Amino acid sequence: MSVIALPQAESARRRAGPHWTVLLVRRKTTLAGAILMALMLLLGILAPLIAGDPAHMDVSGRLAAPGRAHWFGTDDVGRDVWSRVVYGARLSLLVGAAVVALSFVVGIVCGVVAGYYHRLDNVVMRVMDGLMAFPAIVLAIALMAALGPSVVNVIVAIAVVYSPRVARVVRGSVLVIRETAYVEAARALGASDVILLARHVLPNCMSPVIVQGSFTFAASVLTEAALSFLGVGVPPYVPSWGVILAEGRLYIQQAPWLVLYPGVAIMLTIFGLNLFGDGLRDLLDPKIRGLATERQRAA
Amino acid sequence: MKTYIARRLLALVPVALVVATVAFVLIHLAPGDPASVIAGPDASAADVQRIERQLGLDAPLPVQLVRWFGRLARGDLGESIFLRKPVTEAIMDRVEPTLLLTLFAIAISIVIGVPAGVLSARYHNTATDQVLMVIALLGVSIPNFLLGLLFILFFSVWLGWFPVAGYSPLEYGWLKTLRSLVLPAFALGLVQSALIARIARTSMLDVLREQFITAGRAKGLGEPAVIYKHALKNAMIPTVTIIGISFAILISGAVVVETVFNIPGLGRLIISAVLRRDYPVIQGVVLCIAGMYMLINLAVDFSYMLFDPRVKYQ
Numbered sequence: 001m002s003v004i005a006l007p008q009a010e011s012a013r014r015r016a017g018p019h020w021t022v023l024l025v026r027r028k029t030t031l032a033g034a035i036l037m038a039l040m041l042l043l044g045i046l047a048p049l050i051a052g053d054p055a056h057m058d059v060s061g062r063l064a065a066p067g068r069a070h071w072f073g074t075d076d077v078g079r080d081v082w083s084r085v086v087y088g089a090r091l092s093l094l095v096g097a098a099v100v101a102l103s104f105v106v107g108i109v110c111g112v113v114a115g116y117y118h119r120l121d122n123v124v125m126r127v128m129d130g131l132m133a134f135p136a137i138v139l140a141i142a143l144m145a146a147l148g149p150s151v152v153n154v155i156v157a158i159a160v161v162y163s164p165r166v167a168r169v170v171r172g173s174v175l176v177i178r179e180t181a182y183v184e185a186a187r188a189l190g191a192s193d194v195i196l197l198a199r200h201v202l203p204n205c206m207s208p209v210i211v212q213g214s215f216t217f218a219a220s221v222l223t224e225a226a227l228s229f230l231g232v233g234v235p236p237y238v239p240s241w242g243v244i245l246a247e248g249r250l251y252i253q254q255a256p257w258l259v260l261y262p263g264v265a266i267m268l269t270i271f272g273l274n275l276f277g278d279g280l281r282d283l284l285d286p287k288i289r290g291l292a293t294e295r296q297r298a299a
Numbered sequence: 300m301k302t303y304i305a306r307r308l309l310a311l312v313p314v315a316l317v318v319a320t321v322a323f324v325l326i327h328l329a330p331g332d333p334a335s336v337i338a339g340p341d342a343s344a345a346d347v348q349r350i351e352r353q354l355g356l357d358a359p360l361p362v363q364l365v366r367w368f369g370r371l372a373r374g375d376l377g378e379s380i381f382l383r384k385p386v387t388e389a390i391m392d393r394v395e396p397t398l399l400l401t402l403f404a405i406a407i408s409i410v411i412g413v414p415a416g417v418l419s420a421r422y423h424n425t426a427t428d429q430v431l432m433v434i435a436l437l438g439v440s441i442p443n444f445l446l447g448l449l450f451i452l453f454f455s456v457w458l459g460w461f462p463v464a465g466y467s468p469l470e471y472g473w474l475k476t477l478r479s480l481v482l483p484a485f486a487l488g489l490v491q492s493a494l495i496a497r498i499a500r501t502s503m504l505d506v507l508r509e510q511f512i513t514a515g516r517a518k519g520l521g522e523p524a525v526i527y528k529h530a531l532k533n534a535m536i537p538t539v540t541i542i543g544i545s546f547a548i549l550i551s552g553a554v555v556v557e558t559v560f561n562i563p564g565l566g567r568l569i570i571s572a573v574l575r576r577d578y579p580v581i582q583g584v585v586l587c588i589a590g591m592y593m594l595i596n597l598a599v600d601f602s603y604m605l606f607d608p609r610v611k612y613q
Contacts, residue, residue, distance in 0.1 A: 126313045126314065126317060127317055129313075129314045129317065130313070130314050130316070130317020130318050130320070130321060131317070131321065133314050133315075133317070133318050133589050133592060133593050134318065134321070134585065134588075134589045134592070135547065135548065135550065135551030135588060135589070135592055136551070137551050137552075137554060137555060138551050138554060138569070138584075138585055138588050138589070139321075139585070141554070141569060141570070141573060141585075142322075142325055142569075142581055142582075142585045143325070143328070144573065145325065145572075145573040145576070145578075145581050146325045146326070146328035146329045147328060147329070148329065148330070218440075222442050225442060225445075226442060226444060226555050229444055229555070229558070230555060230558055230570050231570065231574065232570065232573050232574070245444070245445065245448065248448075249448060249559070252448065252451060252452055252456060253456050256452050256456070259448050259449070259452060260449075260452075263445045263448065263449065266441075266442060266445060267437070267440055267441055267445070270439075270440040270441075270442075271436065271437060271440035274436055274439060274440055275436065278436075
């Protein structure tokens with residue numbers, strides 16, 4: 001009797017186990033990442049309340065050192081660096097979130113189509129391979145050259161760069177899941193392709209995609225900053241960390257704060273995202289720990 | 300093995316076709332008529348027509364695409380609109396600093412990354428490991444252009460050890476070249492070494508769990524012999540792959556870092572071409588870098604065969 005009761009007791013205990021959010025923040029490094037991300041999110045959301053107008057120029061107070069009036073100092077035309085960094089957080093988060101959303105939509109559709117319909121696999125994946133044969137930043141620069149500088153175009157260009165990577169992850173999972181017994185059972189019961197994909201295949205291949213999403217977010221924040229720094233990203237009047245750095249670079253001797261503060265903001269954001277992403281990966285996708293994700297990050 | 304190599308080379312063809320098509324499409328992605336976009340807002344109608352003829356934009360699109368492939372097959376990347384010389388020539392003029400910078404950076408990333416990763420795995424879950432890995436994670440979180448700016452601030456502006464920016468070509472002596480590349484190469488290489496360290500650690504930890512390691516310890520081998528003779532050799536296989544991939548990443552990283560240090564390489568070339576809407580140069584540089592990227596990835600795949608005889612290729 002007790003032999004039979006044992007597994008039941010165990011499964012009951014598992015059901016009463018901690019919520020996944022508790023599991024996620026139990027590790028100190030993941031918690032630190034979550035806190036950093038929450039801070040940036042708060043900065044971005046509260047920007048109009050905690051910062052002044054990022055475009056307001058005060059030429060008489062140009063290149064002022066950090067002080068009580070201007071926490072992070074002022075730039076070469078007297079704009080408040082704190083306000084610009086805070087609004088920069090807003091832009092970075094917007095770009096990151098939009099790129100993740102867009103590349104998820106494109107990547108999931110392409111990945112599912114390639115993985116589920118054998119006939120289309122070759123065509124779709126060769127196009128994805130071709131796009132991935134360009135180094136990320138180089139393709140983004142080339143696309144920006146064609147599209148012209150604007151926030152929307154930056155989002156589109158970076159999404160084009162990262163969608164194939166999502167597609168590859170999705171395709172890999174779909175290839176495995178379409179062969180499972182439960183998918184075959186559902187098909188035998190007469191489920192249509194759409195139902196099969198939406199109810200059975202997709203939900204089961206989301207874990208690696210979500211993990212990929214956290215890395216894509218970090219990569220898009222970095223790419224936007226790099227593009228804007230190079231002068232081919234958002235237009236110069238938009239407060240972006242990359243733009244602030246590019247302008248600050250010219251005054252690095254007289255006004256190092258122009259480089260230091262936006263730089264620290266970028267670092268903390270990416271650091272937080274990486275910490276959180278690692279935790280997410282360990283929780284959702286323990287199988288691909290290690291080398292595979294390092295390669296994902298590298299790509 | 301021969302068939303594997305042949306198959307891999309053959310698989311490159313469709314990818315190369317897609318790459319060439321993407322480069323071709325770039326010029327047509329711009330909203331409006333490409334010739335007038337290139338000519339700029341204040342160009343005369345004659346200028347627009349000249350550019351249209353020069354770039355062959357007056358032909359129907361499929362004809363243009365076929366001509367484009369034909370030219371690429373002959374190694375002709377067209378003529379720069381602004382520099383008024385062949386794009387291949389413009390690229391050859393600029394390739395030296397980019398290649399040197401990349402090589403220098405890869406050397407730095409290996410010399411720092413591999414030992415850090417091995418050390419971290421050797422002292423797994425100790426303070427050494429944790430400190431090294433937090434540093435490495437910080438390293439992957441710093442964009443290379445930002446690290447470059449911070450280096451300029453600390454080492455050039457505050458300490459005055461290195462030139463603030465600029466590049467000294469090889470013909471003026473390699474020592475000067477080396478000096479001008481120290482900061483940019485470290486900015487690039489350190490970020491990459493963080494990645495290599497993380498990989499080296501993971502693959503080392505994987506190897507240390509293998510049975511032959513236990514066997515080595517059981518027969519009384521000292522810990523250094525186990526780590527450096529038996530484990531390291533096997534852990535190097537994935538690490539070498541990543542070093543190859545890093546090389547490709549670093550070439551594109553160089554494109555960004557060159558701007559920080561005002562180095563006249565491929566990166567400056569493409570950025571100035573973007574700002575001048577010099578599409579033939581943009582297409583040429585993009586193709587050139589993508590080509591290098593593909594060849595290096597291929598070489599990495601082939602090197603896998605040499606390093607890991609266990610892997611069977613049909």
